[in-house]
Amino acid sequence: DSGVTQTPKHLITATGQRVTLRCSPRSGDLSVYWYQQSLDQGLQFLIQYYNGEERAKGNILERFSAQQFPDLHSELNLSSLELGDSALYFCASSVWGGRNTIYFGEGSWLTVV
């Protein structure tokens, strides 16, 4: 158990809908990351927050947004969902924002039908 908690574990929704994925980082970790894992694209970095502020951005679509709250939990919002958004979304956390060990949660499976 990495200590990173993600909810929900599984989610099925229709195209055009909006969903929110939630993440609680490990106790004491200030940095939160979101990654997307799919068969065709592999594991891709989406976005990183550090202590509430956006620190780095990857291949995150404009339809997707994220935030980190004062209690350090984070949410990833996915809107106007398309079939191609079906993937496993991982949250990860680390103590600080630079070159240190990143711990991944078990992921949220999103299926768009």
Added chain:
Amino acid sequence: QQQVKQSPQSLIVQKGGISIINCAYENTAFDYFPWYQQFPGKGPALLIAIRPDVSEKKEGRFTISFNKSAKQFSLHIMDSQPGDSATYFCAASKSIQGAQKLVFGQGTRLTINP
């Protein structure tokens, strides 16, 4: 410039054998090279990592070999065990102002036959 290429896609090794997975990168600004292990239904977990100023790092049965001039690095698993059967990902990142954007390889599905 941001790609990390990993091979092979899948690998079958007999118990007790040596498993070798290779990765190549293009961006010379990368300064951190971790390997992650992922079991079905779980998130990736850090196995071992190396920085470019070191040519080899060993932790138990796991060794990373790093060739900076060739821009390649590899994972060696000695005395491979059935419990090592998992998907392995190499990754690379460059730290900029406290940010870490891991670029992952496509993964290698390793099967250790008993």
